[in-house]
Amino acid sequence: MEVIIVKSSDEVADLASRRIKNLVEKKPKAILGLATGNTPLTLYAQLIEYHRQSLVNFSQITTFNLDEYVGLDPQHRASYCHFMKENLFGPLGLDPGQCFIPNGMANDIAAECEAYEKKIHQKGPLDLQLLGIGREGHIGFNEPGSSLGSRTRLKTLTETTRQDNASQFGSPQDVPLHVITMGVQTIMEASEILLMATGLGKAQAVASMVEGPLSASVPASVLQFHPKTRVIVDDEAASKLSRKAYYREVYAKKPPWQSADFV
Numbered sequence: 001m002e003v004i005i006v007k008s009s010d011e012v013a014d015l016a017s018r019r020i021k022n023l024v025e026k027k028p029k030a031i032l033g034l035a036t037g038n039t040p041l042t043l044y045a046q047l048i049e050y051h052r053q054s055l056v057n058f059s060q061i062t063t064f065n066l067d068e069y070v071g072l073d074p075q076h077r078a079s080y081c082h083f084m085k086e087n088l089f090g091p092l093g094l095d096p097g098q099c100f101i102p103n104g105m106a107n108d109i110a111a112e113c114e115a116y117e118k119k120i121h122q123k124g125p126l127d128l129q130l131l132g133i134g135r136e137g138h139i140g141f142n143e144p145g146s147s148l149g150s151r152t153r154l155k156t157l158t159e160t161t162r163q164d165n166a167s168q169f170g171s172p173q174d175v176p177l178h179v180i181t182m183g184v185q186t187i188m189e190a191s192e193i194l195l196m197a198t199g200l201g202k203a204q205a206v207a208s209m210v211e212g213p214l215s216a217s218v219p220a221s222v223l224q225f226h227p228k229t230r231v232i233v234d235d236e237a238a239s240k241l242s243r244k245a246y247y248r249e250v251y252a253k254k255p256p257w258q259s260a261d262f263v
């Protein structure tokens, strides 16, 4: 795991956006796994800016989102379908046929999960999966206790997650209880992982993920097994890491050929 510590959330977004730009420049038909939430918003704004300035052509990418609420109308402002259209797909001019999100309104949720997983396998592997992290260490909506071998399926949100996601709904009770999420194993099959975390609220989860024992109680800790994972954090989210000085030194003294990914 490579841990990159920068000063601010803007720098986290900047670095992540440069990695994605670099990837799509090299591979215009890249398959990207995308995330929702507050953390990637500035990154998406940056990608839109690259598009506006014609610095990179995103028209041939394919995207797969991590998760979606079950039973929530895709037009609802809190649905991830709506979030992605507003914050990325629309401004980039991407066609719905190239952007996949689990259908939380499907009559048969189990069949939808299986079909989503199959679609990823057909088109994939994902060249890069973008991730945030929950306060309790979830990735996607793989809540604590999720099988580390899990695939796309229905999950039940924890109280903490429903509180964290309540702002779009009014109250935690209004947040749907059920979601469809890519599984931990599905995420692990991406060729590269880019996890972003900002703010003090994420500090404990980041420390447990990077330096804690591997455990289904902190699903993000499974990324310790992933051969190409980058964790980009700001100072606050890094504040509980015990090997901070070492991570900084590794990054600062990186041989030039290893920095090429961010050009």
Ligand code: PGA
Binding pocket: 036, 037, 038, 039, 040, 131, 132, 133, 134, 135, 138, 139, 140
């Ligand atoms: P956030 O969510 O970006 O809104 O903090 C991250 C997550 O739950 O994975």
